[in-house]
Amino acid sequence: MALKTGRARGPDVMEPEFAIERHGGEARLILAGPWTTVDAERIERLADGFATDLKGATRVLIDLSRVGRLDTLGAWVVDRARATFQASGVDAGYVNLTQEQKILLNEVTYRDVLGKPQPAQSQAVDILADVGQAMVGSWRDLVGGTSFLGALVAAIGRVLRNPSKFRFTPLVFHLEAVGLRSVPIIALISFLVGCIVAQQGIFQLRKFGATPFVVDLIGILALRELGVLLTSIMIAGRSGSAFTAEIGSMKMREEIDALRVMGLDPIEVLVLPRIFALMIALPLLTFVADIASLFGGGVVAWIYGSISQDVYLDRLRNAVALNTFLVGLIKAPFMALVIGVIACIEGLAVKGSAESLGRQVTASVVKSIFMVIVVDGLFAMFFAAIKY
Amino acid sequence: MSEAAAPAVEDAKTPDREAIIRVRDLVVAFGEKRVMNGLNLDVRRGEILGFVGASGAGKSVLTRTILGLVQKQSGTIEVFGESLDDISPQRRRAIERRWGVLFQQGALFSSLNVKQNVQVPMREYLKLSPRLMDELAILKLEMVGLKADVGGKNPSELSGGMIKRVALARALSLDPDIVFLDEPTSGLDPIGAQDFDELIATLQKTLGLTVFMVTHDLGSLYSVCDRIAALGDGKVIAVGAIETMLESRDPWLQAYFHGKRAQSLVGAEPAR
The missing domain is CATH 3.30.750.24 (STAS domain)
Structure with missing residues (x-):
């Protein structure tokens, strides 16, 4: 034995x-x-x-x-x-x-619990299925976005007919979160980007003896494009992701369903205040970004390019007109709308799992930044066409 | 080889078993509020201890304190005869491997499917073949009364009762010595709750499981619990079999065990 x-x-x-x-x-x-x-x-x-x-x-x-x-x-x-x-x-x-x-x-009597293993599909079929799914997915995104925009407009209509329905407290709350609390970081990065543009401008223009034109460069670039673009991208990352996560975790814990069964419209309660707050805050922040980058450019022009403050301001007055400033500012509410709508759609698309929340937040930020840049391009074409 | 033939059947059915969990003079406070105020409790090896108390009295806090999820201010907690304060992380891991926890909301990992959820502890602690792990996961699911095809579902697709069952299957994944159940039968239909009770009783008999069960289910208290401990004012105000509870003079216990709902149970199921 x-x-x-x-x-x-x-x-x-x-x-x-x-x-x-x-x-x-x-x-x-x-x-x-x-x-x-x-x-x-x-x-x-x-x-x-x-x-x-x-x-x-x-x-x-x-x-x-x-x-x-x-x-x-x-x-x-x-x-x-x-x-x-x-x-x-x-x-x-x-x-x-x-x-x-x-x-x-x-x-625990033994029985065959695993059953027959599923026969594996060929990889070519898998790839085709993935491509097909991606196509259907993007079409659904488009349809979903359009119908959401429709629902948003309908909600705005209802609120306009009955202004007492509008929720001012959340609006103010989100204005603070989106607007006021973003001021330092947006002012800082705009200031730095202004500095960098001025430094590069002076460095390159020096070869042609055209250093003073750096003021035109900064003025037009900052006011028309940089201010609004930087602000929008920053807000998409900062507030868009927050909106998606907030709405998404509410969705996960059935809070959205709770609102619905109480007869409250989630779009009116959650989405409208957020999007309005964005649309108010983004132009204001764009203005902050404009001023900060002009200031940054001025500082570098003075230290690195020996352009005194008087000369800088004088040239700036000649280089930019009101329309330069307005071109940037007009874009801001549209950027806000794009960011807000994408963030809220992605938030409402969250399913039950933590993984899905992460996926939607990522999608929200990536899609908003992409769309912000696309919209900026469309505006550039539009303003060029009307020669504004 | 003859020494192998003398197995240590330590959980023989002796009436006065050693305490597997020993809590002494436990104080837990959140800010100014003392939730546990010098609490003493023994959980004996192989018993099912039901833990009752008013909502907000701190039943879950005690469970979480024993599990080390809540910091205690003072007092000692011994599990398997070892004080949890002064053991090495390795010893602590070894202890954690020997207990299973069913959280009130299930706490299933939402990014894993049901089968993977049950397999998490196995993957972490054991080196098993994938086939055996799959079989064990499905075995545990069937033991808690679920069908094998639930294994492929995601937690978000499950009903409340199924989440409880999957969470229990996960808690039992490593055949633990102690299971902590936080309101296991809440949210289950009466038949499901009774199945759950029977399941726990079977497991306790076959595996020598020790069960620490926070519950409000009078049915569970009557049918499966060996002893009941009642929490009040941060202390255990009474502990003993159901008869002890019924005889208690404490007004809260009187209301609890002699209320309308309790009366109907006593009528239907005379004291065992």
């Missing part, structure tokens, strides 16, 4: 073990030690070897009387071995079971 002990551990550590007694065709499989999850790895290895260890036996009796502890994992593996014997035509059964073991083995 041989007992498989495997590698020796400390004398006080008991491991799952087994021994085999043979009497002709009948084999007695004696299990000993703890057959529990703690030694799961070893148990699986031992049990997988039973078939080879007991080759040639026509009848197998599994004796559990020396098993110290048995849990569901141990019972499952042992019973799986028994079922494998049965399936290969060997008569297998238990002897010397305690009451507890009987109940446990009854509970």
Whole structure:
């Protein structure tokens, strides 16, 4: 009678073990030690070897009387071995079971729970399916966006007819979150970008002896494009993501459904104040960004390009007109609308999982920034066409 | 080999078993408010302890304190005879592996499907073949009364009762010695709740499981709990079998166990 002990551990550590007694065709499989999850790895290895260890036996009796502890994992593996014997035509059964073991083995009787594995599809089909899904997805995005915009306009209509329905408190709250609290960071990055543009401008224009034209460069670039673009991208990252996450986690916890069943329109309650706040805050922030980048440009022009403040302001007055400033500012509310709509749609598209929330927030930021740049391009073409 | 034949059946059915969890003079406070105020509690090996108390009395706080999710101000908590304060992270991990927790809301990982949720502890602690892990996951799901095809679903597609069951399957994933159940039967229909009770009783019998169960379900308290502990004013105000609770003079316990709902249960199911 041989007992498989495997590698020796400390004398006080008991491991799952087994021994085999043979009497002709009948084999007695004696299990000993703890057959529990703690030694799961070893148990699986031992049990997988039973078939080879007991080759040639026509009848197998599994004796559990020396098993110290048995849990569901141990019972499952042992019973799986028994079922494998049965399936290969060997008569297998238990002897010397305690009451507890009987109940446990009854509970976890082996059955084929996995079923047939699904045949794998070919990769070409997978790729085609992915492409098709992406196309359908983008079409749905477009339809969804349009219908959301419609719902938004309808909600605005309802609010206009009945202004008391408009929620001013959330509007003010979001104005603070989106507008006031963004001022420092937007002023800072605009100032820095103004500095960089001025420095590069002076550096390059120096070759042509045209250093003073850097003021025209900064003035037009900052007011027409940079101010509004930087602000929009910053707000898309800062507030768009926040809107998506807020609305998304409300969606996850059925808060949106709760609003609906109380007869409140989520678009009126959640979306309108946010989008209005964005549309008010973004032009204001654009103005801040304009001034900050002009200031940054002025500082660099003075230090690095030796253009005194008087000269800088004088040239700036000649270089930019009111329309230069307005071109930038007019774009701001549209950018706000694009960011707000995308953020809210993505928020409402969140499904139950944390992963989906993360995915929608990412999608919200990426799509808003992309659309901001597209809209900016469209405006550039439009203003060029009307020569403004 | 003969030493292997002498298994340590430590959880033999002795009436006065050792305490597997021992809480002494526990104080937990949030700001000024003392939620636990010198609480003492023993959970004995192999028993099902029902834990009752008014809503907001701190039942979940106690569970979370034992689990180490809430910081305690003073007192000691011993699990498996080891104080949780002065053990190494390795020992702590070894202990954490031996308990399973069913959170009130299930706390399933929403980015994993049901089968993967049940397999999380196995993947983390055991080295098993994928086939055995799949089989075990489905076995646990079937043990808690779910069909095998639930395994492929996402937690967001499950009903409240199914979430509870999957969470229990996950808690049982490593065949733990202790399970903490936070209101396991709330949100289940009476039949489901009864199944749940029977399941817990079966597991306790077969695996020698120790169960710490926070519950408001009088049915569970009557049918499966070996002992009941009642929490009031940050202390355990009474502990014992259901008879002890019924005899208690404490007004809250009187109201709890002699209220209308309790009366109907007592009528239907005379004291065991």
